[in-house]
Amino acid sequence: NFKTGGVLASIGIIAGLLTGMLGVGGGFVIVPALRKVTNLDMHSIVATSLMIIFLISGMSIVMHIAEGFHYPVTITSAFALACAFGMLLGRQAIRFIPSAIVQKVFALMVFAVAIYMVIKIVNLTNI
Known part of the structure; x- marks a missing residue:
């Protein structure tokens, strides 16, 4: 459904902005948002949130390394x-x-x- 996709995309943009600016946003935004706009059970919401956080975190690590950051x-x-x-x-x-x-x-x-x-x-x- 196009409306649901738009809502989920909006939630993703907000979570991404918070993650990019503050380093937070993943679980704090994604879990309550998925609870509100989907019919997923809590375990599915947590699993989905963790997958999203994993993917975003991986991209963030690659970007930091590309910018020359050396992790301790x-x-x-x-x-x-x-x-x-x-x-x-x-x-x-x-x-x-x-x-x-x-x-x-x-x-x-x-x-x-x-x-x-x-x-x-x-x-x-x-x-």
Whole structure:
């Protein structure tokens, strides 16, 4: 359907702009947006969001390297391994947590990040 494609493209543009400008936007925009405009279940939404984040992140890495950025291999590897371990733990834990609780925890995390960003902005302007 053309209308759905347009809505999804708009969401993609917003998520891409936020990712490009702030380094955030993937899950924080994609998950709630897909929940609102599609009939996908929460597990499909998460999987779709992760695939989108993977593709966008890969493109971002290639662009950084093309611009001459050199990733600190030790730190990057340690962080990537820790994230992979956390993801594996999360995949096991999700089997025991109802979708409604996952959505509430996600919403609380988004709220907490928003509050943190506001506090950080206020502190920067008071310096």
